Amino acid sequence: MLKLKDGYNVAVVGATGAVGSRMTAILEERKFPVAKLVPLASARSVGKTVTFRGKPVPVQELRDDSFQDIDFALFSAGATVSKKFAPIAARAGAVVIDNSSAFRMEKNVPLVVPEVNPHAVGDDPGIISNPNCSTIQMVLALKPIHDKYRIKRVVVSTYQSVSGTGQKAIEELRDQSHGVLAGQPVASKVYPHQIAFNCIPHIDEFLESGYTKEEMKMVNETRKIMEDDSIQVSPTAVRVPVFFAHSESVNVETEKAILAEDVKKLLSSAPGVKVVDAPDLKQYPLAIDAAHKDAVLVGRIRNDISKERAVNFWVVGDNLRKGAALNAVQIAELLVQRMKS
Numbered sequence: 001m002l003k004l005k006d007g008y009n010v011a012v013v014g015a016t017g018a019v020g021s022r023m024t025a026i027l028e029e030r031k032f033p034v035a036k037l038v039p040l041a042s043a044r045s046v047g048k049t050v051t052f053r054g055k056p057v058p059v060q061e062l063r064d065d066s067f068q069d070i071d072f073a074l075f076s077a078g079a080t081v082s083k084k085f086a087p088i089a090a091r092a093g094a095v096v097i098d099n100s101s102a103f104r105m106e107k108n109v110p111l112v113v114p115e116v117n118p119h120a121v122g123d124d125p126g127i128i129s130n131p132n133c134s135t136i137q138m139v140l141a142l143k144p145i146h147d148k149y150r151i152k153r154v155v156v157s158t159y160q161s162v163s164g165t166g167q168k169a170i171e172e173l174r175d176q177s178h179g180v181l182a183g184q185p186v187a188s189k190v191y192p193h194q195i196a197f198n199c200i201p202h203i204d205e206f207l208e209s210g211y212t213k214e215e216m217k218m219v220n221e222t223r224k225i226m227e228d229d230s231i232q233v234s235p236t237a238v239r240v241p242v243f244f245a246h247s248e249s250v251n252v253e254t255e256k257a258i259l260a261e262d263v264k265k266l267l268s269s270a271p272g273v274k275v276v277d278a279p280d281l282k283q284y285p286l287a288i289d290a291a292h293k294d295a296v297l298v299g300r301i302r303n304d305i306s307k308e309r310a311v312n313f314w315v316v317g318d319n320l321r322k323g324a325a326l327n328a329v330q331i332a333e334l335l336v337q338r339m340k341s
């Protein structure tokens with residue numbers, strides 16, 4: 001059971017990875033009260049260190065006994081690792097904040113975006129799930145719209161950066177880009193096709209329905225976070241040759257009459273969102289502007305010319321920060337804050 005303390009022992013599982021390294025950095029940036037940081041990864045990483053508050057901290061191998069005296073265990077080492085070790089960490093008394101898809105749709109596991117459904121964390125959470133990156137940035141924009149206009153349907157296409165797949169995918173895009181420009185043949189190890197100078201409409205596994213698991217995460221997680229199973233979501237998830245930040249084209253159909261100019265005002269005061277919408281000045285959300293930043297950018301807000309009670313917009317967020325590591329740290333902050341109040 002989590003207790004209010006001056007400092008907390010925090011384990012980061014997957015500390016050497018794309019998300020895990022940001023979890024450590026964000027704990028430091030936001031001055032989370034860390035008494036002891038325990039970076040965990042596979043046996044391959046023993047001997048490596050992560051830098052925390054200017055000092056090297058040795059990476060330890062993830063083991064069954066890694067969670068003694070741990071208050072918070074932030075997981076980002078994939079669903080297989082989470083399935084095995086998150087229950088072990090929770091049994092050892094840690095609050096687990098899991099970035100994988102392992103537990104997200106389990107009934108008793110809260111799926112939390114602190115700006116959207118902070119109440120969902122519950123009083124004694126063992127495992128809390130961090131939603132899918134594409135879903136987090138979309139629901140930040142959808143929630144205020146749903147509260148005011150009641151969303152009936154969302155049609156979304158994503159343009160997802162390679163960092164969402166992890167460090168190896170970042171290297172694959174870099175290597176392939178050099179290779180293509182040098183006129184050399186390229187090897188695809190992480191993705192089923194060349195990602196450099198290409199778009200791949202395939203993220204995660206295909207299901208019998210013809211949709212991918214990534215697309216269905218957006219359907220199911222949106223409904224769970226927004227606590228409304230009546231919201232229809234029609235998704236297409238695409239991997240694009242961008243290093244950091246996912247972009248999304250979103251069409252929203254509402255029950256009540258809705259106008260783009262009102263949505264612009266509404267989203268201007270939405271927590272976690274920054275409206276960047278001055279097309280005359282060529283200002284709209286860009287992946288290169290959202291990368292390495294906390295805010296989710298929304299722009300190109302316009303009325304749907306084909307339908308009444310519908311608007312279109314463009315949402316861009318850093319998938320490793322708000323889409324993963326930042327959201328996880330914010331959940332930990334929320335739990336600490338709740339113990340104080």
Ligand code: A2P
Pocket residue numbers: 013014015016017018019020040041042043044045062076077078081165166167168
């Ligand atoms: P390691 O670097 O030792 O392989 P990314 O998402 O960037 O690919 O990173 C994945 C993270 O998950 C890395 O920190 C990686 O550690 C860790 N990881 C992967 N498999 C395991 C495992 N079986 N046990 C512990 N950590 C793992």
